[in-house]
Amino acid sequence: MGGPALTTFVLYIGGVLALAWLANRLLRDKNFLSEYFLGGRSLGVWAFALTFAATSASGGSFTGFPSKIYSHGWVLALWIGSYMVVPICMMGLLGKRLNQVARISGAITVPDVFRDRFNSAAFGLLATALIVFFMSFNLVAQFKAGSLILKTLLDSVALFQDASQGLGVAVNEWSFLAGVDPQYLLCLFVFGIVVVLYTAYGGFHAVVWTDVLQGVVMVIGVAILLPLTLHQAGGLTKVTQEMAQMTPPRAGVADLTVSATPHERVVTAGAWAWIESDAGERHLIRLAAAITIGAQQKYVADIRILELTTPSQIERVRTSERTLWMDESMALGNLRTTAYASGEAPGAYVTAPGPSQHSADGFLPLSLAVSFFIMWAIAGSGQPSAHVRLMAFKDSRTLRHAIASVTVYYSLIYFPLVIIFCCARVLMPGMETESDRIMPAMVIFVTDHAGLAWLGGLVVAAPFAAVMSTVDSFLLMISSALVRDVYQRTLRPDAEERMLRRLSFGVTLLVGFGAVLGAIDPPRFLQDIIVYTGSGLAACFLAPTVFALYIPRANTAGCMAGMLGGFGTHLAMYGAGIFVHGSFFRPVHLFGLDPILVGLAVSFVVTFAVTRATAAPPVHLVRRYFYRD
């Protein structure tokens, strides 16, 4: 991707920063905290709808989700199926009532709502602690996503390559940065600085306005990508038929033999090569990671590779002019691969439960399909980042129109994404080695192929926008939790506005740059982190919020117990995954159910039981929130 695309992209970033500057002007002469963290509760239809949609459609939607579609095929339509009712559930189940309760209490943040609804400082602090805990993890994952997208965009720009090489040399002596890809590092710094600065400077208004811009960019990106992809893949019927013949690739290792040279050499990740077995069979493999061959080194063992097994994919790689082949002087041998645990029969990519590398039950057994249907729609209603937006719309007419708008908006995004990345399986074989990069890689592939490279900048801006809109919202939520709930309401209730203003800017910067540091060595799987934090927040917040809003008898003890019960159960199931499956991100599924289901069930039951077993709430609180006078 060259100059024109980069120009489009830079213009987009310029637009984002200009909006932040305008937003900062709005902060003058107004109630600072209310404006900075909640936009003065004045969001109209489009601002509310698009900030809601853009924040929910996170980096996961444009990086992790495409990666999963690519890796598992059509079954992802079922995985994401409950998005048909997500807008009406996420906005309609709690929206009207939450907005009303927040206005009654004057709440600016989600912990404020609990603190005021139950008149309990301890409850507010508990909610703050959980939000900071989960969102910090998520923030790190989103920073990684943004940086990977930027890296793909700038990959072939000479200035970027020079700058990243320079950075690599400059940081080489810093032990904690040793081994970090300098290109990734440069992108992380650029992405981090832009997002943190505009969020800190402009506050909630900046986040909302940039969300609107980003929401528009996202839908335009998908609208452009869909026809281009379908055209290049030869139509959806052809794609599905070809997918029906596909067999899962094999993952494994091989050994490399080279002639010694006096210089160190690097073989790029993603390069293709043929390996001939002892039986004379030829295998097409792709490098899953870059190889560094030291000076005078002749042999490198255990190189991670992916072997294609589908004839049509092998033929496409073999005949493509774009294929990057390994240097022919390097010989690979001693190939050792393992098949997917779900089997190698064709058809897995067009049926349920879909292929899985690790599980013999496939990617989405029925119990997990039910879990995800609950997770996106119902658990989505328990997300504090959504609650903040539900506290910020202007009136109930705005809510009605926004639900309708987001319903249509999501329909234009999610199902088309399934189609686009099913086509990607046909157009770009072997991307399992770096499937988190499939979205930007696909954008560049189809726009270049169509001779519309300049369009690539705008379309790549779509996933970038999705990540940005989530990062800025989460960043602001963490800083609002610390400034408003910990500092102002707990430590210094008499703090002056000037102090709060400085602290808000400072904490937002501090949290943002802290997350950038965390993302220097991020966990590997984006979508796994996003699922963990999203489901964890829902397990903690949904039941207490429902009881707080709709049950007059709800009390502090019941709702706090439900929050802790959900948190503990969810964490225990993930923690048990370390002992049972060897990984925190492969949680135990009790009775085949995802942790979110069990966490939610425990949270609701505990909230109900403890509420019943403990004293009724003070009458004045019940009158205040549930009666006309």
Place this chain on the structure above:
Amino acid sequence: MILSDAESTPPGNVPDDSRLDPTFLHARREAMVIFLVWCVALVWSISICYWLGYGVSTTHLATIWGVPAWVFWGIATPWAVAVVFSLWFCFRYMVDDDLSGRRQTALAEPLDSGDQPEVVG
């Protein structure tokens, strides 16, 4: 699971149910309808996808407009229905309520920690 008004309202000086806030009542009714719709969507999608999509042979894979039949009937069709329902719900069913907190804030007792309730509306 959900407590009824009779058992959920604590004893003491609370008004009778006829004095319940209409915004609360409308929001609760709308939430129940939405929950019901989600249940219908769940049953529809999961049962159709299980019936047509799980463990089936792909020797003669049925497709509609290039989409596997189980995805078309189990996801795409209810999705279209859900969009139509959502539009009806938003423009015909949901009630416009007064969300202002003025009245209640005036009645409220002081909040903790010296915080003052903010009246926005």
